[in-house]
Amino acid sequence: MITQPLHAGVAVAGGETGDGYASGVSWGAVFAGAAAAAALSFILLILGMGLGLSSVSPYQYHAAPMGTATIAWIAFVQLAASGIGGYMAGRLRVKWASIHGDEVHFRDTAHGLLAWAVATLITVAVLAGGARAVLSGAIDTGSAAAPVAASVVGAAATPNGRSNTYFADMLLRSPNGDVATDAQRSEINRILITDLAAGKISADDRSYLAQLIAKRTGMAPAEAEQRVDAIYAQAAQAANDAKAKAMAAAEEARKAAAHSALWMFVALLLGAFIAALLATIGGRNRDHARVIVRTTTN
Numbered sequence: 001m002i003t004q005p006l007h008a009g010v011a012v013a014g015g016e017t018g019d020g021y022a023s024g025v026s027w028g029a030v031f032a033g034a035a036a037a038a039a040l041s042f043i044l045l046i047l048g049m050g051l052g053l054s055s056v057s058p059y060q061y062h063a064a065p066m067g068t069a070t071i072a073w074i075a076f077v078q079l080a081a082s083g084i085g086g087y088m089a090g091r092l093r094v095k096w097a098s099i100h101g102d103e104v105h106f107r108d109t110a111h112g113l114l115a116w117a118v119a120t121l122i123t124v125a126v127l128a129g130g131a132r133a134v135l136s137g138a139i140d141t142g143s144a145a146a147p148v149a150a151s152v153v154g155a156a157a158t159p160n161g162r163s164n165t166y167f168a169d170m171l172l173r174s175p176n177g178d179v180a181t182d183a184q185r186s187e188i189n190r191i192l193i194t195d196l197a198a199g200k201i202s203a204d205d206r207s208y209l210a211q212l213i214a215k216r217t218g219m220a221p222a223e224a225e226q227r228v229d230a231i232y233a234q235a236a237q238a239a240n241d242a243k244a245k246a247m248a249a250a251e252e253a254r255k256a257a258a259h260s261a262l263w264m265f266v267a268l269l270l271g272a273f274i275a276a277l278l279a280t281i282g283g284r285n286r287d288h289a290r291v292i293v294r295t296t297t298n
Contacts, residue, residue: 024096024107024110025107025110025111025114026089026092026093026094026111028092029088029089029090029091029092029093029094029111029115030089030093030111030114030115030118031115031118032088032089032092033084033085033086033087033088033089033090033092033111033112033115033119033275033279034085034089034114034115034116034117034118034119034122035119035122036084036085036088036119037081037082037084037085037086037115037116037119037275038081038085038118038119038122038123038126040080040081040084040085041077041078041081041119041123042123042126044076044077044080044081045077048073048077071263071267074263074264074267075266075267075270077267078267078268078270078271078274079270079271079274081119081271082116082119082270082271082272082274082275082278083274083275083277083278084278085112085115085116085119085275086111086112086115086116086274086275086276086277086278086279086282087278087279087281087282088115088282089111089112089114089115089275089279089282090108090111090112090278090279090280090281090282090283090284090285090286091282091283091285091286092282092286093107093108093111093283093286095286095287104283104287105280107283108279108280108282108283108284109276109279109280110276111279111283112275112276112277112278112279112280113272113275113276113279115275115279116271116272116275116276117272120268120271165185165186165188165189167188167189167192167231167234167235168180168184168185168186168188168189168192169185170231170234171188171209171212171213171227171228171231172184172185172188172212172213172216173217174216174217175217175218178216180216184212188209188212191205191208191209192232192235195232196235196236196239201228201229201232206225206228206229206232207225209224209228210224210225210227210228211224213227213228
């Protein structure tokens with residue numbers, strides 16, 4: 001009995017066909033490698049989170065930028081998962097007989113890339129909303145500060161359902177200690193929100209608020225108008241400060257998103273390369289498996 005290694009371009013004994021018209025893709029091997037890569041990737045990400053080595057996954061965005069340990073762990077996850085998936089895709093594919101060695105190398109590389117691509121899509125699908133989460137920092141930057149002015153002077157609901165309108169209370173503050181009603185607070189609060197959104201207090205609103213203050217506190221009209229101007233200036237300053245803080249936080253989130261996306265791109269690109277490389281190694285090992293091709297008797 002004589003055995004010899006089989007290489008690409010050698011007809012296969014035992015019925016493995018080299019039909020040039022058949023598909024060059026072994027989808028069974030691709031999906032098997034992808035399933036293994038996706039499962040291993042998910043397991044390693046969970047392990048990294050449990051060990052405190054990874055606070056960010058390649059498919060989810062968090063406001064904090066990635067640290068060195070996180071980047072190293074994600075790179076390791078991609079190396080391990082993509083390598084296993086690519087090797088399995090190359091090792092499990094059917095043997096191609098009568099195919100030139102360069103074509104075999106290309107097909108093995110393609111199998112590794114396909115396994116990596118399918119595994120990535122599976123993982124993103126399992127970790128729902130991954131793509132939106134990655135981009136959310138950049139998408140939401142402009143809208144983050146929009147409602148700030150209203151929130152500064154707006155009514156904040158308290159456990160008992162009543163509203164806390166600070167600047168309205170300041171306007172209506174009375175020397176005799178009378179407490180303003182919710183209806184009065186709400187009316188003044190709406191006026192302030194509208195004028196803050198417009199960028200200045202209108203003459204009619206200024207006059208109306210001064211009349212309310214004068215009637216409630218007994219102030220002279222001129223003093224009441226001065227109170228209106230002073231309280232409005234404080235509300236406008238508070239709104240501007242809060243807006244600036246919100247915009248700064250949104251900018252930090254955008255930078256964190258860009259930083260994280262860059263390293264995720266590098267990690268995924270590394271995974272694609274390793275998957276293709278290991279697929280060629282797996283395919284070469286597959287083709288070099290020794291089988292019985294001829295039996296002779298003396």
